Amino acid sequence: MAPAPTGGPASADMLRFITCGSVDDGKSTLIGRLLFDAKVIPDDHLTAATRNDHAYRAPGGIPDLALLVDGLQVEREQGITIDVGYRFFATARRRFIIADTPGHEQYTRNMATGASTADVAVILVDARKGVLRQTRRHSAIVALMGIRHVVLAVNKMDLIDYGEARFEEIVATYKPIAEQLSVQSVAALPLSALLGDNVIQPxxxxxxxxxxxxxxxxxxxxxxxxxxxxxxxxxxxxxxDASGFRGYAGTVLGGGIGPGDEVVVLPSGMRGHVERIVTWEGDLAQAVAGQAVTVTLAEPIDIARGDMIAAADQPPQMTDQFAAHLVWMDEAPMLPGRHYLMHLGTAKLTAMVSELKHVLDIDSGQHKAAKQLAMNDIGFANLSLDRAVPFDAYAENRETGSFILIDRVSNATVGAGMIRFPLRRATNLTWQDFTVDKRARAAIKGQQPAVLWFTGLSGAGKSTIADSVERRLHALGRHTYTLDGDNVRHGLNRDLGFTDADRVENIRRVVETARLFADAGLIVLVSFISPFRAERQLARDRVGAEEFIEIFVDTTLAECERRDPKGLYRKARTGQLPNFTGIDSAYEPPPRPELHLRTANHSVEQATDLILETLRQRGIID
Structure with a gap:
């Protein structure tokens, strides 16, 4: 995804706008025509667009105007815009930054990137095809990104003999869409980007x-x-530096500041005063939005990367829960209860979607209930963070009110969000400290707490081995408890099914339960299929790596089916048991478990011995 150009807020002589629409609506050609007719194309670009190679020429000998924008070779070969192409040009009246954004549905994430800094959106519609699903999708994203000015560019009018009736029909179709999305203004223009009609000349x-x-x-x-x-x-x-200089570098994301002004540092809440505003060119009397500066404070305050320095009289909100719009960008669905990494400003957090309120139906514009978000879905959700962070609502500040979500395993960006408001209940909860803590509870038991996490296919032997380990630990006088997948579903998780979303919530609850038992000083044995790496990583993070031991009970699918102690594989093969792990639902093996037990090579007793030896090496037992 190409980064958006950075800079300050909109000004009277600078306009940032995007072009978007469905595939082959002529976005790149429109920008090429705009640049070509405005005579702002560099000579080398113009030479490339007008060379004799027929692959880069439009019909009738007209220069391939799209080539002036489509810089990627793969875009030229496929005839679609993939990345976001930024172009700068100026006229006597105004300066412009254009973002040519992708039209194909699979590149919705790139389109959202381009919209994030724009003031105006030019949404193209092919006069022959009219308003399409992607038109609605892009309009929704434009509205979510805070763009309130839209140009409805009805392109390729030359291909319908410049018919006024067709133009008016398209405008009438789009009007209720814009009203529903609260778009402030829509200017409808009939165009032919290829021939230049109404682009620069009437x-x-x-x-x-x-x-x-x-x-x-x-x-x-x-x-x-x-x-x-x-x-x-x-x-x-x-x-x-060696002289004792200490400054805090970053980009001003809103407002301005000068020496002597009082500021607050969040999340600590410490207050201080600006001493200097330092840049390579020298000190400034004031720093404003869009500038990268280093600020020094008169008071010695402990500040770290990810903190926010803000106006003391107008601080941002602080919470660990908020409601936000989400644009989902990954092929794997968004599952409530799954933990993701969040980048909010320069802060890095752990976040999960605690509740998906609704998803936008692109065709009708209505909100509908859903349990997950698929790729390119737009939803509204509550999110819970691992700690309170400073933020502003997106409508008040795009920079401090937007975030991205990152998959914890693949490190891929999977979603982008715009914060609407904090959840009030988040500010009413505090941690209650007690005198008796985990160390005291473990000491009275004479042991070190730990979580032994057994994972593997159904029938692999997880519960059998866990039971053997617990019997041995009990004989050694250790205090233990076993959480078993089937047993927990009879009570704590009896309301959950076996969809991916329910599996994630199933494990989330078990992780929190295991963590509480470990906090009580117990050695906890957890025997669950736990098919997804993300949730097992969550368990490791929540419990703590020093107390967490992942044990992969590795048995082939064929052997598990041969055993089939509960008859589940037989039901799954005949279609009676959908979403069964190993058959029609994926199992993601651990890449680096602490113990990898291949049951073809290990008996139950041998596996038990290996686990106990690992506990001795960890100092959990002696």
């Missing part, structure tokens, strides 16, 4: 249209400047 082929050309509209559209924002600086790094 079209003589459409005398019935008396509105502005696209360039004239972009030059004159009034994009209101954001209201005065309070100061925000996300700390990127700490600058020190």
């Amino acid at each position: 079209s003589i082929a459409m005398p019935w249209y008396r509105g502005p050309t696209l360039l004239h509209h972009l030059e004159t559209v009034s994009v209101e400047l954001p209201k005065t924002q309070p100061f925000r600086l996300a700390v990127q790094c700490i600058n020190r």
